[in-house]
Amino acid sequence: MNIFLILLGKVVFFLSRTLSLGSGSTWPGHIVMEIKPKFVRQILKSNPNLKVVLVAGTNGKTTMSLMLQKILEQGGIRVFRNEAGANLLNGIASSIIRNTNLTGRLSFDVAIFEVDERNVALALQEMSVVSGQPAPLRGARPGLSVVLLNIFRDQLDRYGEVNKVLSDWEEALSSVDSNTLLFTNGDDPALSLLTQNTKLKTYYFGIDEKLMIKDSTGHDVDFIYCPNCQTKLDYRKVSYSHMGKFKCPSCGFTNPKTETFSTLPSPLLGNYNIYNINAAALAGDKGFGISEDKIRTALTDFKPAFGRQEEITYKGRKILMLLSKNPAGFNQSIDAIVNFHPRGGKDHTPRGCTILLVLNDRIPDGRDVSWIWDVDFENLPKDSKIFISGDRAYDMALRIKYLDSTQNSKLKTQNFNSNVQIFENLKDAIEIATRETSTNETLFILPTYSAMLEARKILTGRSIL
Numbered sequence: 001m002n003i004f005l006i007l008l009g010k011v012v013f014f015l016s017r018t019l020s021l022g023s024g025s026t027w028p029g030h031i032v033m034e035i036k037p038k039f040v041r042q043i044l045k046s047n048p049n050l051k052v053v054l055v056a057g058t059n060g061k062t063t064m065s066l067m068l069q070k071i072l073e074q075g076g077i078r079v080f081r082n083e084a085g086a087n088l089l090n091g092i093a094s095s096i097i098r099n100t101n102l103t104g105r106l107s108f109d110v111a112i113f114e115v116d117e118r119n120v121a122l123a124l125q126e127m128s129v130v131s132g133q134p135a136p137l138r139g140a141r142p143g144l145s146v147v148l149l150n151i152f153r154d155q156l157d158r159y160g161e162v163n164k165v166l167s168d169w170e171e172a173l174s175s176v177d178s179n180t181l182l183f184t185n186g187d188d189p190a191l192s193l194l195t196q197n198t199k200l201k202t203y204y205f206g207i208d209e210k211l212m213i214k215d216s217t218g219h220d221v222d223f224i225y226c227p228n229c230q231t232k233l234d235y236r237k238v239s240y241s242h243m244g245k246f247k248c249p250s251c252g253f254t255n256p257k258t259e260t261f262s263t264l265p266s267p268l269l270g271n272y273n274i275y276n277i278n279a280a281a282l283a284g285d286k287g288f289g290i291s292e293d294k295i296r297t298a299l300t301d302f303k304p305a306f307g308r309q310e311e312i313t314y315k316g317r318k319i320l321m322l323l324s325k326n327p328a329g330f331n332q333s334i335d336a337i338v339n340f341h342p343r344g345g346k347d348h349t350p351r352g353c354t355i356l357l358v359l360n361d362r363i364p365d366g367r368d369v370s371w372i373w374d375v376d377f378e379n380l381p382k383d384s385k386i387f388i389s390g391d392r393a394y395d396m397a398l399r400i401k402y403l404d405s406t407q408n409s410k411l412k413t414q415n416f417n418s419n420v421q422i423f424e425n426l427k428d429a430i431e432i433a434t435r436e437t438s439t440n441e442t443l444f445i446l447p448t449y450s451a452m453l454e455a456r457k458i459l460t461g462r463s464i465l
């Protein structure tokens with residue numbers, strides 16, 4: 001039965017790639033699991049020496065998973081992952097189908113699976129069959145490893161409030177094998193309390209306090225009250241959103257001791273990516289015994305995943321795409337632009353960027369777009385040329401109109417400001433924005449998830465999913 005299903009999945013994968021219908025990252029697994037719902041569990045059970053790392057969080061899953069893969073490969077460990085970012089169970093099944101032989105054997109040491117926030121419990125249920133196995137891999141402890149990166153509001157119509165997601169995670173972690181290793185963000189108060197309540201061996205990552213330069217928490221915070229006693233937290237340092245060095249003045253709840261790996265290179269912009277680096281480094285070090293020298297080498301040559309600060313050359317122009325799908329992530333993308341811009345930096349105000357904002361409201365994005373009002377668009381570089389597109393372009397345009405810099409402008413046909421242009425057609429937006437970007441400048445595209453996939457197809461001619 002498994003041979004037939006794997007063969008069927010591989011045929012679907014081949015047809016998807018050959019006919020340019022996508023990368024085969026979801027349909028093979030979807031079709032196979034319609035026939036055999038426990039396909040993932042059975043394949044993993046038949047590969048008992050395969051180690052599994054499960055990566056969950058609102059932001060950073062794909063980037064951190066890729067970083068960890070490069071780190072482990074630098075240590076001589078054979079790794080595969082659901083590399084297209086298809087993080088539901090059908091995407092995990094597709095990655096298994098792609099990497100297994102017809103008998104179901106996976107010739108790898110480690111599988112890294114990023115997983116959707118609402119599917120953590122289901123994924124753990126399917127993958128816990130590999131926990132507690134003997135024969136540790138090259139110094140690695142036996143069992144499953146779980147990485148929890150962060151927790152922010154995202155797709156409220158689908159996930160609900162973050163407290164519900166946290167409750168689901170806590171319940172799921174309570175049932176996994178005691179040999180499971182847990183890696184999580186010690187600068188996130190909600191995750192700190194959640195993991196302190198588990199019985200699992202837990203390691204905490206953070207970032208160096210010198211990088212926490214914000215004066216206070218922003219509009220995109222989700223946890224400024226103590227998750228233990230509900231008293232408002234005192235923040236001594238703030239990284240971004242609700243991340244930082246905190247203490248409850250009532251019950252004393254505070255950060256656990258974190259690993260920061262402050263000497264490692266940072267190949268991507270933003271504090272949020274330093275968290276990703278340190279999460280990958282900690283998992284590689286404590287989970288698999290990879291030396292810091294090898295971690296450094298792996299990160300030095302690191303190239304970003306698709307859409308995550310990915311550089312694309314299009315018609316002689318450099319384009320930097322920064323996936324931006326919720327308030328915390330969008331604000332970090334804006335900070336990245338400010339730090340990237342050649343006239344930016346600590347002592348200068350960056351001016352004159354070319355920016356394309358693309359807002360969709362499809363299933364992968366969430367249908368509710370009210371979250372854009374919690375994004376600090378006021379921090380966009382002044383005097384920038386702003387192009388707006390996507391299914392909800394006019395919602396984004398209304399948000400931009402309320403910036404201080406556009407308050408005094410008058411509506412001119414479809415465009416309300418000479419520096420702001422709205423396009424219902426994304427291809428038109430990309431073409432015009434590219435043309436109006438000088439050869440020595442960068443066009444920054446900040447899209448939601450489905451918009452990122454659509455924009456990449458226009459720019460590269462290839463689909464991801």
